[in-house]
Amino acid sequence: KQEVTQIPAALSVPEGENLVLNCSFTDSAxxxxxxxxxxxxxxxxxxxxxxxxxxxxxxxxxxxxxxKSSGRSTLYIAASQPGDSATYLCAVMGSSNTGKxxxxxxxxxxxxx
Amino acid sequence: DGGITQSPxxxxxxxxxxxxxxxEQNLNHDAxxxxxxxxxxxLRLIYYSQIxxxxxxxxxxxxxxxxxxxxxxxxxxxxxxQKNPTAFYLCASSITGGxxxxxxxxxxxxxxxx
Numbered sequence: 747k748q749e750v751t752q753i754p755a756a757l758s759v760p761e762g763e764n765l766v767l768n769c770s771f772t773d774s775a776x777x778x779x780x781x782x783x784x785x786x787x788x789x790x791x792x793x794x795x796x797x798x799x800x801x802x803x804x805x806x807x808x809x810x811x812x813x814k815s816s817g818r819s820t821l822y823i824a825a826s827q828p829g830d831s832a833t834y835l836c837a838v839m840g841s842s843n844t845g846k847x848x849x850x851x852x853x854x855x856x857x858x859x
Numbered sequence: 860d861g862g863i864t865q866s867p868x869x870x871x872x873x874x875x876x877x878x879x880x881x882x883e884q885n886l887n888h889d890a891x892x893x894x895x896x897x898x899x900x901x902l903r904l905i906y907y908s909q910i911x912x913x914x915x916x917x918x919x920x921x922x923x924x925x926x927x928x929x930x931x932x933x934x935x936x937x938x939x940x941q942k943n944p945t946a947f948y949l950c951a952s953s954i955t956g957g958x959x960x961x962x963x964x965x966x967x968x969x970x971x972x973x
Contacts, residue, residue, distance in 0.1 A: 849901030
């Protein structure tokens with residue numbers, strides 16, 4: 747059974763710092779891994795999707811990497827801003843072709859001005 | 860604007876009552892999903908539908924029911940059999956139900972017990 751874990755559960759950093767969020771999964775047979783952002787009381791916004799054949803994806807100040815063999819992904823945020831404060835969730839799509847996602851518990855990020 | 864609309868934003872359920880959460884999308888997506896989120900946890904899949912008139916159980920379908928009579932609509936009913944319904948419910952859609960299709964989410968419905 748696929749399990750997704752995110753560490754740390756919460757993180758507080760000063761503005762301008764570069765930071766890394768971690769995601770690990772137990773079954774390497776995945777089709778893709780996705781990173782989402784969730785603001786309080788809101789739905790999820792898709793940030794990056796890495797296909798199983800890819801090693802990384804970039805969007806602006808965000809860079810996500812994927813190492814299937816070790817069951818790990820990282821989300822790198824450069825030059826953090828207070829507006830980056832949110833909960834970041836990673837999710838993996840398993841081997842069945844249903845679009846079903848398995849989510850981690852999330853990392854809540856606070857960027858202090 | 861294209862997107863996913865969930866209503867109501869807040870919902871209260873009495874003991875023994877069934878309640879229905881609405882999810883409508885105008886993205887022309889084939890696949891739709893319902894997730895449940897509990898405090899401090901990730902999302903868990905309740906039901907999903909890859910095409911009109913077809914749907915499948917997710918990991919925690921007990922106490923819930925759905926229908927998919929129209930492409931743009933995927934309502935979720937929380938029945939009285941669901942003993943712990945208090946949670947944040949999120950609806951999502953994707954172009955197809957296949958791999959490598961990002962899911963787009965609505966803003967959620969928060970359900971509480973009176």
